[in-house]
Amino acid sequence: MPVKILMVCLGNICRSPLAEGLLQSKLPREKFIVDSAGTGNWHVGKQPDARSIAIAKLNGLDISCQRGRHFSKKDFEEYHYIYVMDSSNYSDVISLAPNSEAKSKVKMILNEIFPGENVDVPDPYFGLENGFANVYAMLDEACDSIAQKLIAKHF
Ligand code: 4NP
Numbered sequence: 001m002p003v004k005i006l007m008v009c010l011g012n013i014c015r016s017p018l019a020e021g022l023l024q025s026k027l028p029r030e031k032f033i034v035d036s037a038g039t040g041n042w043h044v045g046k047q048p049d050a051r052s053i054a055i056a057k058l059n060g061l062d063i064s065c066q067r068g069r070h071f072s073k074k075d076f077e078e079y080h081y082i083y084v085m086d087s088s089n090y091s092d093v094i095s096l097a098p099n100s101e102a103k104s105k106v107k108m109i110l111n112e113i114f115p116g117e118n119v120d121v122p123d124p125y126f127g128l129e130n131g132f133a134n135v136y137a138m139l140d141e142a143c144d145s146i147a148q149k150l151i152a153k154h155f
Contacts, residue, residue: 012038017048026147043068086120
């Protein structure tokens with residue numbers, strides 16, 4: 001049985017598609033499945049934002065095949081680990097958790113590199129173009145740490 005990890009943001013077009021692509025690229029596919037979803041439903045079925053696709057491509061990662069989907073309560077059954085990008089995603093996801101086991105799966109992704117600080121991955125959607133490079137760099141570092149831990153734990 002593969003280990004399943006879900007990345008969650010608001011729109012599922014800017015931050016979580018990058019987190020999905022980054023983490024999957026650092027893990028063997030036969031053992032780990034990474035997906036992403038949004039707490040909002042505006043972009044269901046859509047490609048990631050062109051600026052996320054571009055920054056990923058610049059770094060050798062192709063995320064253009066991903067499509068937006070809406071986070072659902074069922075995801076707590078499907079996924080072993082759920083990483084959210086900011087504190088608002090955290091509240092939205094936790095509010096759908098059916099029990100304490102489900103709640104314990106949910107983590108702020110930057111707590112991987114800034115433990116206990118609950119730092120947000122800033123939403124780059126309405127910001128400047130370089131917001132995407134900053135987000136990419138933060139997520140790359142966090143996903144390195146997550147991948148190392150997952151490989152150590154599940155191999
Ligand atoms: P994301 O960014 O949560 O990183 O995908 C956003 C994308 C779209 C919207 C908000 C945030 N929106 O309001 O449409």
